[in-house]
Amino acid sequence: MLTFTHHYQSTENNKGEEIIQNALSRVTEEMQSDTIGYYKLPEGSKGLIDAAKSIDTTGITQIVIMGIGGSSLGIKAVDALLRPYTPGAKEILYFENSDPLTILENLSKVRENEALFFIISKSGSTIETTSIFKKIIDCFNLDLDGKDQQRVFAITDEGSVLSDFAKYHTLREFNIPHNVGGRFSVLSAVGIVPLTLAGFDTAELLGGAGKMIENFFEGKEDHLLSKALHLYSHSSRESINVLFSYADRLENLTKWYVQLWGESLGKIDREGNNVGLTPIGLIGAVDQHSFLQLIIEGPRDKNVTFIKIEDFQRELQIPAVSLHAIEKTDFINGKNFGTLINAQADATLQSLLDSGVNCDTITMSCVDSENVGSLLAYYELLTSLVGAMFGVNTYDQPGVELGKQILYKNLSK
Amino acid sequence: MLTFTHHYQSTENNKGEEIIQNALSRVTEEMQSDTIGYYKLPEGSKGLIDAAKSIDTTGITQIVIMGIGGSSLGIKAVDALLRPYTPGAKEILYFENSDPLTILENLSKVRENEALFFIISKSGSTIETTSIFKKIIDCFNLDLDGKDQQRVFAITDEGSVLSDFAKYHTLREFNIPHNVGGRFSVLSAVGIVPLTLAGFDTAELLGGAGKMIENFFEGKEDHLLSKALHLYSHSSRESINVLFSYADRLENLTKWYVQLWGESLGKIDREGNNVGLTPIGLIGAVDQHSFLQLIIEGPRDKNVTFIKIEDFQRELQIPAVSLHAIEKTDFINGKNFGTLINAQADATLQSLLDSGVNCDTITMSCVDSENVGSLLAYYELLTSLVGAMFGVNTYDQPGVELGKQILYKNLSK
Numbered sequence: 001m002l003t004f005t006h007h008y009q010s011t012e013n014n015k016g017e018e019i020i021q022n023a024l025s026r027v028t029e030e031m032q033s034d035t036i037g038y039y040k041l042p043e044g045s046k047g048l049i050d051a052a053k054s055i056d057t058t059g060i061t062q063i064v065i066m067g068i069g070g071s072s073l074g075i076k077a078v079d080a081l082l083r084p085y086t087p088g089a090k091e092i093l094y095f096e097n098s099d100p101l102t103i104l105e106n107l108s109k110v111r112e113n114e115a116l117f118f119i120i121s122k123s124g125s126t127i128e129t130t131s132i133f134k135k136i137i138d139c140f141n142l143d144l145d146g147k148d149q150q151r152v153f154a155i156t157d158e159g160s161v162l163s164d165f166a167k168y169h170t171l172r173e174f175n176i177p178h179n180v181g182g183r184f185s186v187l188s189a190v191g192i193v194p195l196t197l198a199g200f201d202t203a204e205l206l207g208g209a210g211k212m213i214e215n216f217f218e219g220k221e222d223h224l225l226s227k228a229l230h231l232y233s234h235s236s237r238e239s240i241n242v243l244f245s246y247a248d249r250l251e252n253l254t255k256w257y258v259q260l261w262g263e264s265l266g267k268i269d270r271e272g273n274n275v276g277l278t279p280i281g282l283i284g285a286v287d288q289h290s291f292l293q294l295i296i297e298g299p300r301d302k303n304v305t306f307i308k309i310e311d312f313q314r315e316l317q318i319p320a321v322s323l324h325a326i327e328k329t330d331f332i333n334g335k336n337f338g339t340l341i342n343a344q345a346d347a348t349l350q351s352l353l354d355s356g357v358n359c360d361t362i363t364m365s366c367v368d369s370e371n372v373g374s375l376l377a378y379y380e381l382l383t384s385l386v387g388a389m390f391g392v393n394t395y396d397q398p399g400v401e402l403g404k405q406i407l408y409k410n411l412s413k
Numbered sequence: 414m415l416t417f418t419h420h421y422q423s424t425e426n427n428k429g430e431e432i433i434q435n436a437l438s439r440v441t442e443e444m445q446s447d448t449i450g451y452y453k454l455p456e457g458s459k460g461l462i463d464a465a466k467s468i469d470t471t472g473i474t475q476i477v478i479m480g481i482g483g484s485s486l487g488i489k490a491v492d493a494l495l496r497p498y499t500p501g502a503k504e505i506l507y508f509e510n511s512d513p514l515t516i517l518e519n520l521s522k523v524r525e526n527e528a529l530f531f532i533i534s535k536s537g538s539t540i541e542t543t544s545i546f547k548k549i550i551d552c553f554n555l556d557l558d559g560k561d562q563q564r565v566f567a568i569t570d571e572g573s574v575l576s577d578f579a580k581y582h583t584l585r586e587f588n589i590p591h592n593v594g595g596r597f598s599v600l601s602a603v604g605i606v607p608l609t610l611a612g613f614d615t616a617e618l619l620g621g622a623g624k625m626i627e628n629f630f631e632g633k634e635d636h637l638l639s640k641a642l643h644l645y646s647h648s649s650r651e652s653i654n655v656l657f658s659y660a661d662r663l664e665n666l667t668k669w670y671v672q673l674w675g676e677s678l679g680k681i682d683r684e685g686n687n688v689g690l691t692p693i694g695l696i697g698a699v700d701q702h703s704f705l706q707l708i709i710e711g712p713r714d715k716n717v718t719f720i721k722i723e724d725f726q727r728e729l730q731i732p733a734v735s736l737h738a739i740e741k742t743d744f745i746n747g748k749n750f751g752t753l754i755n756a757q758a759d760a761t762l763q764s765l766l767d768s769g770v771n772c773d774t775i776t777m778s779c780v781d782s783e784n785v786g787s788l789l790a791y792y793e794l795l796t797s798l799v800g801a802m803f804g805v806n807t808y809d810q811p812g813v814e815l816g817k818q819i820l821y822k823n824l825s826k
Contacts, residue, residue, distance in 0.1 A: 068698075068699060068702050069699070069702025069703055070702070073703070084514050084518075096699055097661055097696070097698055097699050097754070098698050098750050098753045098754040098757065099659075099660055099661045099662075099725075099750070099754055100725050100727050100728075100729040100749065100750035100751050100754070101497050101660070101661065101662060101725060102661045102662075103729055103750055104727055104729055105497075124739065125739055125741060125742055127742060127745060127753070127757075128698060128753075130736060130739055130742045131731045131742070131745055131750070131753060133736070134731055134732050134734040134736065134746070135729070135731060135732060137732075137734055138732035161738045161739045161741070162738075162739060164737070164738035165736055165737050165738045165739055168737045168738060169737070182702075239712060239714060240653070240691060246512075247512055247514070248510055248512045248514065248515045249514060249515075255703070258703055258704060259702070259703035259704070262703060262704045262706065262707035262711070263703060263704070263705075263706040263707065265707070265711070266706050266707025266708070266709075266710055266711030266712075267706075267710050267711065268710050274710060274712050274713055275711065275712065276707050276710070276711030276712055277711075278653060278693075278707065278711070278712070278714070278715075280691075280693060283510070285481075285510055285511050285541060286481060286482070286509055286510050288482075288813060289481050289595075289672070289813075290482055290486070290668070290671055290672035290675060290676060291671060291672070291675045291676070292812065292813050292816070293675065293676040293679050293680075293810045293811075293812040293813050294675035294676065294678070294679025294689050294691065295679070295812075296679075296812030296813070296815075297679050297680050297681050297687060297689070297811070297812040298675070298678070298679030298680065298688065298689030298690075298691070299652060299679075299687050299688065299689055299691070300687055301652060301691070302691075312512075312513050312514060314513050314517055315513075316513040316516055316517055316548070318544045318547055318548060319550075319551035321547040321550055321551055323546070323547065323578050324577070324578050324581045324582070325574045325575075325577035325578045325581060326537065326538050326543055326574045326575065326578055328538060328574070329538055329540060329543045329544070331821065331824055331825045332540060332543075332544055332824060333547070335824065336513065337511050337512070337513035337516055337544070337548075338513050339824075340511045340540070340541075340544060340824075341510070341511040341512055341513070343820055343823055343824050344511065344540075344816075344820055346819075347816045347817070347819035347820035347823060348816045350816070350819050351813075351815040351816035351819055354815060355815075397706045398706075398710070399705065399706040399708075399709030399710040399768075400701060400702075400705050400706050400709070402709075402764040402767060402768075403701065403705070403757075403760045403761045403763070403764035404760070406759075406760035406763050406764055407756055407757055407760035408744065410756055410759065410760060411744055411745060411748065411752075411753075411756050412744045
């Protein structure tokens with residue numbers, strides 16, 4: 001279960017109800033008209049689970065992902081969270097960046113006779129991903145028309161160049177629906193196929209997401225509307241949204257959130273204004289020793305969302321050891337580390353509220369597939385709502401094209 | 414060698430020269446009066462190298478660090494960068510957060526008979542660090558007055574409670590100078606002792622830092638002054654400073670920078686205003702697929718510093734494999750991944766400049782101890798200069814105390 005608590009201290013926009021209704025209409029229209037496809041992935045992706053399970057994994061111990069951005073961040077977010085609770089999950093190895101040292105290190109970790117290879121690219125021609133794919137073909141002498149045909153998979157848009165490539169070599173192919181953008185694709189084939197193969201409970205993941213989306217459209221998650229309204233109406237003052245996650249394994253989720261939020265909302269709006277909200281992901285308690293000072297005493301341009309995990313399901317007690325001269329820390333003896341980290345979240349929240357910072361809290365009862373699915377859907381819905389309020393196209397990313405053109409021009413010389 | 418290039422497109426403050434001279438005076442005064450100690454660490458820490466090398470490491474294969482914030486971020490930054498170029502470096506295992514899953518996982522990685530244990534805390538009573546230390550004492554039955562006395566080390570302020578603890582058990586102790594703050598302590602015992610023991614070239618690290626600081630005070634690194642002036646005078650418009658690092662192994666350095674920048678500058682100034690600059694660390698090319706859209710089309714509240722590594726010293730060629738239907742990516746064939754990632758940095762820089770975003774570039778000729786030391790000192794100097802321009806106390810962190818008090822109160826109930 002997820003519990004949502006808003007601790008907002010400032011008054012709302014007096015046009016709030018109208019803004020909310022307009023945004024809700026647009027999001028409902030996106031969903032009903034199938035203009036935007038992620039709303040229906042929890043239902044539409046169910047068939048992928050069986051498809052993935054029908055793949056022969058005899059002797060397979062490793063899933064190799066070649067993908068970057070929306071083609072890796074969501075998989076990594078789920079993987080990091082659920083792995084400690086999924087005994088026997090197969091290793092997933094991620095080839096993302098064009099950094100030669102990382103590629104070299106990763107190549108040395110590939111168990112070439114025990115691996116399935118996934119090349120994931122919505123457009124089909126992502127330069128990092130295709131370059132790495134070439135290196136892997138070359139390095140492991142992959143025979144795409146013979147012995148390795150059954151263990152190289154493409155996940156891409158129908159009709160993309162990568163799709164054509166897969167058909168040419170008769171490789172198994174999974175498609176991302178055209179109406180699902182890369183950063184909203186974690187519950188499409190992009191995430192569901194490799195995560196299922198690795199052994200994660202993707203049925204529950206889809207179930208949790210489906211329940212959040214269904215409940216939202218049934219008016220049972222209206223906190224999403226009031227949060228979206230707060231974020232939108234305070235956007236000029238609180239231009240930075242901090243996600244302060246109190247568990248190390250939430251770090252990849254914060255990176256997924258940063259892409260979703262930053263790339264969806266950072267846009268030129270219909271009037272030609274540069275709008276958007278800047279996402280920052282922090283990890284508690286670590287970043288209490290880093291970024292917290294700035295939130296408390298620096299410019300008042302931030303609000304903060306806390307994520308807490310109520311029950312880590314792993315008890316680990318701080319022993320009753322009293323350290324000579326440091327006895328003042330004895331108050332913590334006998335308590336669990338899970339108690340400590342959550343008490344740190346609560347104390348930090350309280351100190352921020354006392355300093356006048358607007359905050360809200362998301363509490364996960366525990367880390368399980370259903371809760372993780374709900375959390376992903378929650379952030380996708382929130383992004384769509386705030387995008388609707390800003391009046392931007394939440395689902396494109398025109399700003400990054402220029403750099404790609406310059407790269408092509410410079411390297412083609 | 415480090416090369417610094419400013420691509421600033423906007424005109425400077427007309428009081429620029431005066432602001433620069435005042436900041437330079439304050440920083441020079443901090444250094445000469447020994448009020449602030451980090452300026453002299455490159456010289457003052459030299460003796461620590463021999464001290465560390467005199468520690469018996471027979472049978473030792475692992476350095477266990479218990480520390481958080483300034484007591485781990487700097488060590489991790491150097492470790493991540495230099496490890497690929499330091500064959501035979503001993504493993505360093507970091508216990509930082511109070512997250513029970515991470516602690517459990519780390520405990521299983523400790524090779525108890527082959528490890529040296531470092532508890533690092535400037536104040537001596539950091540709650541995460543002392544709690545973890547208690548767990549480690551208990552878990553591995555450490556006998557601090559007997560068999561384990563020679564392999565447990567304390568790094569802390571002279572006279573701290575941890576110092577008293579160390580003396581009580583006759584443990585080896587290294588002190589952080591009183592005039593060196595936690596986030597400026599990487600070149601004190603905090604970083605130098607464990608990094609030397611792990612096998613890194615700390616003499617060169619100190620040498621590179623020393624040269625940067627010496628050159629700066631001799632007027633040979635005046636780009637630091639003009640950059641500080643730019644950041645300060647544009648702080649209301651460009652309130653966010655993005656560090657876009659084009660190498661995966663720079664991620665820990667960006668985290669070190671985030672603490673240094675955020676915690677030093679996010680302050681209430683003498684007039685009672687909330688001032689500061691918000692640091693964001695990105696990794697290229699990965700975050701071109703995430704955060705870049707927001708910088709280009711979102712609110713114009715950011716400037717960007719690029720870090721590039723000219724020579725990765727590991728050639729890794731993209732093979733001349735032509736993928737059917739994806740032949741348009743053939744322009745990259747035969748080039749090195751290092752060439753690709755740097756061309757991506759250049760293309761992204763160009764696209765940002767074309768969009769009117771102020772940028773600068775730091776180019777490292779290669780990753781070696783001297784360059785890393787210079788880069789650390791560069792950021793410390795820059796922080797001091799901008800802090801002086803803001804007129805804040807760059808070296809304290811009063812804002813985080815409230816949360817600690819609330820934690821103590823809540824858990825002592």
